[in-house]
Amino acid sequence: MDLAYFWYEGARAMMTPARVGADMVRHSLSNPANPLSYAPYARSMAAGCEMFERVTRRYGKPDFGITATVVDGLTVPVAERVVWERPFCRVLTFDRGVVRNEQPKLLIVAPMSGHYATLLRGTVEAMIPNHQVFITDWADARMVPLTAGRFDLDTYIDYLKDMFRDLGPDLHVMAVCQPAVPVVAAVAVMEAQSSPSVPVSMTLMGGPIDTRRSPTAVNCLAQERGQNWFERNCITFVPPLYPGAWRRVYPGFLQLSGFMAMNLDRHVTAHAEMFDHLVTGDGDSAEKHRDFYDEYLAVMDLTAEFYLQTVKTVFVDHALPRGEMRHHGAPVDLGAIRRCAILAVEGENDDISGVGQTLAALELTPNLAEARKAYHLQDRVGHYGVFNGSRFRTIIAPRIGAFIREMAAQPAAAVPHLRRVV
CATH class of the missing domain: 1.10.287 (Helix Hairpins)
Incomplete structure (x- = not known):
């Protein structure tokens, strides 16, 4: 390779x-x-x-393109700004016009799994009216010079800890899919260190906390092949055309081919329909197709060390639910989580993270009061629908907002003992 x-x-x-x-x-x-x-x-x-x-x-990195939102019934302008930056990631915030009341700070941790953070544009748009939104904008590994050093799962967790500290206090976190494991690990490490920068709450959405539950085709493939197979068949060098020349990466074009193969019939049908729309002059339908695939086909490379460590830790060894995950050699103890509230969100038809995989986070944190745990299973949505689309906007996003407000109003030290939140 x-x-x-x-x-x-x-x-x-x-x-x-x-x-x-x-x-x-x-x-x-x-x-x-x-x-x-x-x-x-x-x-x-x-x-x-x-x-x-x-x-x-080859599709370039899309823009968020969010220029306005509605806050308290008023349309206000939105301006994008970088507030935190490292070689492999920067954090963006979306400054809005005059906001009458202080609103909760929400860091959306975008997945580092091949697509750019703009895949969560709909997620950001839904949360902006009622939150001060930040989002991780992960770098394309082929654009990061070798002199910037390595980036693995341990580095990822270090980045998250620094973000939590620098964007706090009173920060709430939303992890969409892949980052669920490193977000939980980062919080556990900070809780064990009695850090004052522990987030108030974390919302885990369709995340692979325990992939032994309701295993999907993606989970089974990783389990059957193992880390060595992926290293032999999926890792390559960035060519000299890019700033990250000679960096070992899992290239985005391989990840995209996997995404496309999972639903090949659907993609073929969509392109055939677009051809018909172009011939018949149905410009609106053709434009919707362009907008979706301009985003979907834009992919980024991942560093080899991050990709392989994630495959082994999350999908092969199931290290987090087994209590065997380590960060820089030290154990990651989920029992240390006592303050940061957890909301687990799953989709009934999710074919990437099966039902129960995210819910596991609530069961693996025995020392977190039941009053600071909540679960939402959304019917009739797949993986994408967990964080985007009409049901996300009308049901899931308000549910998350209500959870954030409740946890912000009820500090961890004042939580009633073992009250179950459904």
Whole structure:
């Protein structure tokens, strides 16, 4: 696999003339000044050229593009700002216009699993009106020079601890999918150290806390193949074209191929429907397709050490639920969690993190009062629907907001003994 990235870049380079030519033909046949553009065959050819150009393109990092929101019934402007930065991550916040009352601080920890943080644009938009929102913007490993050093799961946890300290006090955290394990680990380490910067609450959404429960195809693959197989078949070097040249990575294009293969029929059907929309002139439907796939097809590389350590720790060894996870050699003791409240959110049809995997966090923290634990199982949603879409906006986001307000109003020291929150 060492030269896979070089072959990939070579293939892209060879396709460039054809891609540029297809784009030129599309523009020519779509120009109203061209009489041929009104012929049915011209529309079909233009549609085919656009589809070819899109499936052979490398998609760049999208923007959040959030310019306004509604706070207390008023439309206010939103401005994006960097408030924390390290070589492999920066934290963005979304400054809003005048907000009458102080609102809870919420750090959304985006997944570092191939897609950019902008995949959570809908999540951010839903939480902005009632929270001061921060979000992790993880760096593409191919853009980080070797001189920046390594980035593994231990480094990830260190980053989280620093964020919690620097963005606090009174910080609430939301971990979407992959970061559920490192977020819980970071909180446990800080609790064991009696840190004053422990977050008030953490919301874990579709996270692989214990992948032995309701194992999905993704979980089974990791368990069957093991870390060594992934190291032999999925790790390669970044070519000299990028700042991160010669860094060992798990490339985004491999992760994307895995995502696409899981629901190949659905993606093929979606592209066939877009072709029909282009031919028939259904611009709105075609634009929705473009918006979704501009985001979905934009992927980033992960450092090899982070990817392999995560596979081994989370999916092969199940180290966290077994009580065997270590951070820089020291045990990660979930029994140390006594202050940080936990809300676990799962989707009924989640095919990435099965039902019960996130719920496990509530059972693995015996010394956290029951009054600071809550669980929400959302019916009729898959993995993506846990953090995006209509049910997230209308049901899950308000549920999270209510939990945050309740925990903020009730400090850990004042919690009644063992009151179950459902």
